Amino acid sequence: MMDNDKIYDITIIGGGPTGMFAGFYAGLRNAKTQVLESLSELGGQVATLYPEKTILDIGGYPQIKGRELVSQLEQQLQTVDTEVKLNTTVQNVKQVGDEFKIVTNQGSSMSKAIIIATGVGAFNPRKLAVDNSEEFEGTNLFYSVKDLGHFTDRTVLVAGGGDAAIDEALLLESVAKQVYLLHRRDKFRAMEHSVDLLEQSKVEPVTPYLISQLDHDGQQVKITAKKMKSDEEKTMNVDDIVVNYGFIAQDDALAGWDVHPEGSRGKINSGISGKTNVKNVFTIGDVADYDTKQALIATGFGEAPQAVNAAMSSIYPDRRGPVHSTSMKR
Ligand SMILES: Cc1cc2nc3c(=O)[nH]c(=O)nc-3n(C[C@H](O)[C@H](O)[C@H](O)COP(=O)(O)OP(=O)(O)OC[C@H]3O[C@@H](n4cnc5c(N)ncnc54)[C@H](O)[C@@H]3O)c2cc1C
Known part of the structure; x- marks a missing residue:
């Protein structure tokens, strides 16, 4: 027409x-x-x-x-x-x-x-490089925060180290029970103001780690994270993961x-x-x-x-x- x-x-x-x-x-x-x-x-x-x-x-x-x-x-x-x-x-x-x-x-x-x-x-969001990640998408694994209410009183791990990841961690902190921020480097690459806010917040940094495996554990996700340049691994259970690796x-x-x-x-x-x-x-x-x-x-x-x-x-x-x-x- x-x-x-x-x-x-x-x-x-x-x-x-x-x-x-x-x-x-x-x-x-x-x-x-x-x-x-x-x-x-x-x-x-x-x-x-x-x-x-x-x-x-x-x-x-x-x-x-x-x-x-x-x-x-x-x-x-x-x-x-x-x-x-x-x-x-x-x-x-x-x-x-x-x-x-x-x-x-x-x-x-x-x-x-x-x-x-x-x-x-x-x-499209850059996805988590873990084989079975799709199994968790939409239930425990998210690539953006569309509905903040979903995270109320939950334990959330945000993965990423840039401005957007820090913003998301700080936003989630306002409603979640506990927020972790996992990044593969020791330092966060974000605006100085955001890093200051992060340091003053209750968000718990988990660095320098990279998520290597996800497993179902009841309603939760069991995360295995590998320490960078080392064989050390850590596991933690959370309700939700929010990945912010860019787009x-x-x-x-x-x-x-x-x-x-x-x-x-x-x-x-x-x-x-x-x-x-x-x-x-x-x-x-x-x-x-x-x-x-x-x-x-x-x-x-x-x-x-x-x-x-x-x-x-x-x-x-x-x-x-x-x-x-x-x-x-x-
Ligand atoms: C997680 C994140 C956080 C950010 N935070 C900030 C911030 O705090 N402050 C800030 O200033 N900036 C921020 N930015 C950057 C900001 O969002 C962008 O600079 C801004 O959205 C650019 O606007 P735009 O209109 O140029 O493009 P877009 O927002 O990308 O919009 C382009 C639109 O064009 C449409 N389109 C594309 N191709 C076609 C087509 N062929 N036909 C019809 N429609 C089409 C798309 O669907 C889209 O809706 C952030 C970005 C991200 C990803």
């Missing part, structure tokens, strides 16, 4: 936090905009991987839960006319004259500019697209204001790559208005650009 009546000014591909904010900002510019998201919900990594985590580095929010941030972004997006299409995966983008044909699993549409905000594309992302979210801006390792080279090497194709958020790029929500929030304004200047060169959303009159 082809949506012929409408040619969008801007199509935003990806409804993570960056795409959502870009969708709102494009609405402020009165751009005819659609946000296409392949999942059944908005919010990208925040909604799918860490809805319960408390985020500390969003300007204006001393702290905010992932789920709450997504809800605020949704409310903000609803204040403008931007269309949101869920369960809509972009499968191809073709150049048709000066415009783009966006081909999705739900049909196609035309757009004057596109902003690619596909983040890390489809991603494996799809190599190229744009695979098979006719319009394929330059980039490498699944990222798109971004110039100033999110410009790519293809005219009227912009990129923002985790997928956009340039020197000094930090893959953070705040970074994406900064990139979004720049790309929207650059897109609008390019497709409507005679329109006056914005200064800010409200203006002060003397």
Whole structure:
């Protein structure tokens, strides 16, 4: 089915936090905009991987839960006319004259500019390298904390040593009976602030160990962990294991697209204001790559208005650009 009546000014591909904010900002510019998201919900990594985590580095929010941030972004997006299409995966983008044909699993549409905000594309957790781990998945073994209530008064072992693992351990500490944090190194690789919080908490570090075996023990899991660079082993019984070894992302979210801006390792080279090497194709958020790029929500929030304004200047060169959303009159 082809949506012929409408040619969008801007199509935003990806409804993570960056795409959502870009969708709102494009609405402020009165751009005819659609946000296409392949999942059944908005919010990208925040909604799918860490809805319960408390985020500390969003300007204006001393702290905010992932789920709450997504809800605020949704409310903000609803204040403008931007269309949101869920369960809509972009499968191809073709150049048709000066415009783009966006081909999705739900049909196609035309757009004057596109902003690619596909983040890390489809991603899957890096799994625990233990033969029978799948037997425990969903009952005692988890790769993210979706329902904090499940862990109330339980004994939980978090495996991993980065920021996300520490955040999860601290979050679980608020409800669990006991939390262990198992890492294969002696030191944790996380923000100094998180490590300080960990040291002040009741989370018990188990280092330097690596999980080598899991066994059922009644309702619990018996973990065998091997000490690094040694033959020493330790066993411990816990109710749940939460593994945070990071995520494996799809190599190229744009695979098979006719319009394929330059980039490498699944990222798109971004110039100033999110410009790519293809005219009227912009990129923002985790997928956009340039020197000094930090893959953070705040970074994406900064990139979004720049790309929207650059897109609008390019497709409507005679329109006056914005200064800010409200203006002060003397
Ligand atoms: C565990 C963890 C904790 C984190 N904690 C923090 C933190 O505390 N603070 C912080 O600033 N950052 C944090 N981050 C990083 C932050 O989540 C990312 O920087 C942010 O999500 C990037 O947003 P995005 O919109 O660019 O991409 P994403 O959130 O990845 O969203 C991209 C969206 O595009 C969709 N998509 C992909 N391909 C297509 C397609 N072809 N068609 C349609 N839709 C498509 C995806 O389904 C997804 O919903 C954390 C990340 C992780 C994994």
